[in-house]
Amino acid sequence: MDRYDRQVRLWNTNGQNALSNSSVCFINISSAATETIKNIILPGINSITIIDSQSTIPSNDSLELLKLNNLKSNYFYGINNSHSFEYIAQNIAYNLSNLNPDVKSINVLTDPLQSFISQGDNFWKQFDCVVYSFDAQTDPYxxxxxxxxxxxxxxxxxxxxxxxxxxxxxxxxxxxIIETHQNDLVDLRLDSPWDELISYINNIDISHVSNPNEYFKYPYNxxxxxxxxxxxxxxxxxxxTKQIRQEIDKLFLTCDESNLLEAYNKAYLxxxxxxxxxxxxxxxxxxxxNELTCDTSLFWILVSSLKKFYDKYNQLPLSGVLPDMESDSEKYKELKExxxxxFISDKEFIYxxxxxxxxxxxxxxSELKDNDHLITLFVKNCKYLKIINGSKHKNLSETVLKQVPNxxxxxxxxxxxxxxKFIKLEQRYPNQNDKSNLRTLAVSYLCGEKTLPSFPDGLDKFLDEISRxxxxxxxxxxxxxxGIxxxxxxxxxxxxxxxVNNSLVFDGISGKTHSFKL
Amino acid sequence: MAVDSYIKKMFGEKSSQFADAKVLLVGAGGIGCELLKDLIMMNIGEIHVLDLDTIDLSNLNRQFLFRHKDIKQSKSKTAIAAVEFFNYKSKLYAYHGSVLDTNLFPLSFFKQFNIIYNALDNLEARFYMNRMCLYLNIPLYESGTTGLKGQVQPIYPYLTECFSCVPKETPKTFPVCTIRSTPSKPVHCITWAKDFLFSQLFSNEDTNTQEIDASEFTNEEEAEASKKEVNELADLKKIIANEGDNEIVIKIFEKIFIADIERLLKIEELWKSREKPSFEQIKDYDHFFKDINKEYLTTCKDQSTLEEILKTFASSLLRLTDRFKNNENIEFDKDDEDTLFFVMSASNIRSLIFNIPTKNEFDVKQIAGNIIPAVATTNAIMAGFSALSSVNYFLENDNINRVVKSKMVFDSSSTDKVVNSSKLIKPNPSCSACSIVKGIITIDLSSTTLGQLRDKLIEKYNYGDDVEIMTLDSRLLYDFDLEDNLEEKLTNFINDQTVLLINDSDEKFDLIELYVLNSQNSEIILPELNIPLKKIKPSENENDENDDDDKLLVDNEENNDIKVTVSLDDDDDLVEEQPPMKKRKF
Structure with a gap:
């Protein structure tokens, strides 16, 4: 685990465990895919599968030649090593495999993609994510x-x-998503303390303090x-806030009661x-x-309970997380308790x-009993839970045409x-001489969508550049x-x-990225 | 198949610009490894890689050129050896050493490069490289990451913001008395254990360098107590060096956790508005010190029981003592288990005494090691942007166009962009680094007197009356009160590769910075400089001389915000009069 010390601080042990139990499949190898694989091997993914059937012996097919040349201008395609590989993906897999001994395997499958698609769910459910690099041969599937x-x-x-x-x-x-890391989880509940906290507070008298030492017992909350x-x-x-600060001002005896200062600063809370x-x-x-069933995920069961909690108490459960505060540590411990x-009693309600x-x-x-850690995370993070609805790949090209004008x-x-589209039609990439061909294709493509009023600004510039x-x-x-x-x-x-939900473009000329939902 | 096929196809005849270039990569860590790969793929002619660090286990989650077998090896050398299998065209050179070391890397070393890429992890080296690039007018590509965040800043000296133009957030520091006498948070105890206790006991540096400044304490008694602590620690250091049995543990423990605390307890002033420290939680210590050995408990990282804390303290102390006696130079290193465990356990004992929550290994490591979360992906993204952004350098012919094309890139908190980019901004006219005119002076330090230098300066730059000469760390070498120094040879004050500040006593001309190159038998060669008039400081009229001294002090501390202040009203005028591009000839 020491190997991952720096990153565990970003996603905790449960995140690291999730990563080291995950398998990712890459369909077609490319420079971008190779870089991506490197970037998930290093943090400790469980295994990688590459589906790519191109051999290392160049054929006359222009797309295959291009792909090989592109990969050779890429760090992980070894040219000088003594191994001889039948397939290009094997060469790359070999060079990637020594990056991290914790990674169980980097498999290369050289059968065509369709043979795996015909195996259906059974084949694909072994993966936790599938990454596809565009390729004219496989695109129809x-x-x-x-x-x-x-x-x-x-x-x-x-x-x-x-x-x-x-x-x-x-x-x-x-x-x-339970852990969105949007915020720290501190929840002081200053405006509406619960019964136990109220009775604790009621037993405190800070208006008649004569010894500054007395104050120090109490953290700012x-x-x-x-x-x-x-x-x-x-x-x-x-x-x-201003009035509260005036009240705090009255309490100071020596001007350096650190917990009073903290209270003053945090009064806005x-x-x-x-x-x-x-x-x-x-x-x-x-x-x-609307209806919970046998198949409803545990997440939604928990969310349903969360809603019940809120409906009943008009509050979400307490995270139980307290920040470091200036205080006598006895009192701090009492309060933390x-x-x-x-938190425990709120969690029990949810449970x-x-x-x-x-x-x-x-x-x-046992679904609940075996998942105590998950429930704890859920309740601690309940203010920052997030769901994201995605959209289907299949419909993306229609959506893009509808949205481009805006x-x-x-x-x-x-x-x-x-x-x-061009590559699939021509079985090659466009070059300098294809500028007008690309534009013609663009017009016919755009005409298929009646809602598009005109040729979008900047499209010709992009197409010209691409043909170059x-x-x-x-x-x-x-x-x-x-990396992204x-x-x-x-x-x-x-x-x-x-x-990102769900698309992002990167223009290296302007150095800008944009994301949008299709 | 050549690596550079795409460079030729993409950039045509400009591709030779890449092949002819000589670049320096400062840092072969997270960003550095990625950047080295990216630069090789750009077919850069010569890439020089400089790093002072060796490889640690915790680097391997992102520094993809390193393997487990490389641990403890030089980063720069290993990185270069690692890329050998790849069919690259670039010539590669590795340097193992600190970029701050002027013996290894004098100004002339940096001068050979077209571009310098910073891939550093600390502010000091970043500020230093920024300054070197200002002296030499070399474009600097600055980059950094923290967890999922990061940024890339191309710096074209005097044309764009330099690294010092925007004040940097410096690490939080605590008042000395909080650390030494009245801790109230775990971080106070950890800082004490690491920066005070550990360095006093095991550091080879002279303990006198840690001289205590009485003014930093609230009362004299407290300062006195602190001073005593230091002296007695020096004695303990002798015990460590000369004795060797387990007595050491008891002696040191009773000194730092009993005697020193008792001394603090006597200073009643301290405890008027604070809870007093107490031995209640550690009173059974001798019980746990009965059988101690050098093997750590298997659960020592938890630090949840007194036994775990005390036995870790004893074991780490004994192990460090052994190493110390073998004349090993021990420095605190978060990845060195003995040093980390010592700091962890000592800080936890102190926490128990001051009734502060204790911390486990994971947390102490983060705080004591200033650990910044790091992951491969962010480094890949930012290194990619750094390399990509520098493509403009090779494609454009002059810096003006390069500046227009270059972008600053930083992570975006909104989810509709992964990164933001912005145009490069003009320099801050009151920047502590790039607003000060700089030049390089060649001089024979052993034969030239301070007086000769002064006279030359006055003659060359037409100073009206006299100048003040200072070093970069604001040591005053000469002003009209220090006439005695004039007869002294410069070797008595400064070395080769140091910086002198020259201030006009008339306050007419602005401060200038001269980089000193020592050259035997050389005449004094002063650079051609356009020294601007002193920027008007509105409040200056009311200030007395003492204030000026303060100002100079601050000027020279790069970390501080700049104090050659210009009021907002005057700002525009000044920009008009003095374009931000201050040309410097030498």
């Missing part, structure tokens, strides 16, 4: 694959890089809640309305399935509600669509898109952080 993976809810990533341009898209059905509650009773209304739901959570609640107990739901669905209680950033993506590239992959561009794709795949596999 990708819609079928997208259908299979959509139903298995396995993400399908598509990436491509040519010249200074590249793109990334991902298809997933739905993501349920106690001081703030105390002042807030006392004054609410006294005046019948809430105090503003009282203005937080802890019963208000974020947009994320509203969306989450709106997406709860109070917050922890509240028992969920258990009842499982019972009513005749499901096994979104300039998509024009580059549209150019890629036209490029891929003659299909060349630039390593630098592949390195960047391979690796990062996105890690988000998907660890189910942490919020991934």
């Amino acid at each position: 990708i819609d079928l694959l997208s259908e299979i993976l959509w139903h298995l809810n396995i993400p399908l990533v598509k990436l491509s890089s040519i010249g200074f341009y590249s793109y990334y898209t991902v298809q997933f059905n739905q993501l349920n 106690v001081i703030l809640i105390k002042l807030y509650q006392d004054n609410k009773q006294k005046f019948g209304k809430k105090l503003t 009282l203005m937080k309305n802890s019963s208000e739901l974020s947009e994320n959570i509203k969306e989450l609640f709106n997406n709860i399935p 109070i917050y922890r107990r509240k 028992f509600e969920s258990m009842q739901l499982l019972n009513s669905l005749n499901r096994s209680p 979104n300039n950033n998509m024009v580059l993506y549209l150019a890629f669509q036209i490029l891929e 590239y003659s299909g060349i992959e630039i390593h630098n561009i592949s390195a960047v898109i391979g 794709t690796g990062q996105e795949i890690i988000k998907l596999l660890t189910n942490q952080y919020i991934p």
